[in-house]
Amino acid sequence: MRLPPFVVSHTEEVLREILRFTGPADVVLSRYFRENPKLGGRERGAVAEAVYAVLRNKLMYASFAESGVGPAMRRQALLGLGETVGADAIGGLSEEEAAWLKRIAQIDRTTLPLGLQLNLPPWLQERLTQQLGEAQLLALTGALNRQAPLDLRVNALKAKREPVLAELTAAGIVCEATPFSPLGIRIRRKPALQNMPLFQDGAIEVQDEGSQLLAQITGAKRGELVIDFCAGAGGKTLALGAAMRNTGRLYALDVSEKRLAKLKPRLARSGLSNVHPVVIAHENDTKVKRMAGKADRVLVDAPCSGLGTLRRNPDMKWRQTPESVIELNAKQQAILASAARLVKPGGRLVYATCSLLEEENEAIAAQFIAANPAFRLVPMQQILEEQKIALEMGDYLKLLPQVHETDGFFSAVFERSA
């Protein structure tokens, strides 16, 4: 059945706002849908997917749109919808528009200039080309431009992976075990999980496999004192708490009260009672200082450019700038320096980002090691073996969507000797 013509005008309207890049696309979309409650589920899905397609393919669409007819934003909306639902499913197209979309669909995109295929802002294209070379970068952007699957983590306090896989399959959900995380389940088509007892009872949580692995390499154990320094809404906190088998003490710190508040309902579902959320004013808050030298494990899941999560947040590539990365670098260094003070002798500090940029990853790790002789870098290969994770890495964990089918993640682990 064709989508009603108003889907095009809604897509146009919300795109107009999102392409100003004054706030995150998902926030603008949610607000738009709240303000337009008459849009049905299928229509919302179509608008959202079209918007994301435009964000993913902005440069390519700008070039395609040059040949189109009608208002510029309508052309963008049509390209997004054409890509996602297909031209035949769009209601209200003029003959000219339908013919144009057909011509566009026949273009062999591999013959387009590299810049149009990559769809990155010039500064980012330049940096990633330097890091990876053109062929690797094309593979990376190809993977980043595809929708992410839905990954779940089984809460080991409440369930085991095999029975959960069986229960999901029985409910008609096509799913499989993730290859690297022993608790992960991957679902290709996104079902509504919120109403399933498995979700409501806390047996499963939504979490990318890469994020599950970051929690696992932190290596938190029973009875330990563990600090999740940048806990946010607690994706990794929940995984750490379960790895600690709900024993010991797990402090979930963050400067954002709003993000930490989102952890509360998730904690309630999870059955964890060893987690202590703490709002801090900044990384040197006295609440932080009081924990100096006490922690077995400190995870710094640092604020970063988020460029590894472009599958979910394609607007990030247009919202970040070289200047914003410099600001983030200062924050990353300051947080890591403060978090390091909390680690006790023999304890470990885990630095992690969901960025793809060396300046937020290897460079920060190298600066930390140079400035902190009390710490040594623990080669990631050693940690992967300790944790029995079937991945080959050098000194660092580097997860890439085109290789591992996770978001892009980086991690370095440091151990305090004295």
Ligand SMILES: C[S@@+](CC[C@H](N)C(=O)[O-])C[C@H]1O[C@@H](n2cnc3c(N)ncnc32)[C@H](O)[C@@H]1O
């Ligand atoms: C990458 S996100 C964390 C995501 C979270 N760990 C998860 O797995 O869902 C980074 C977090 O760092 C927090 N943050 C920013 N500056 C901070 C600081 N100075 N000290 C502690 N947390 C900070 C942000 O509020 C944000 O929630």
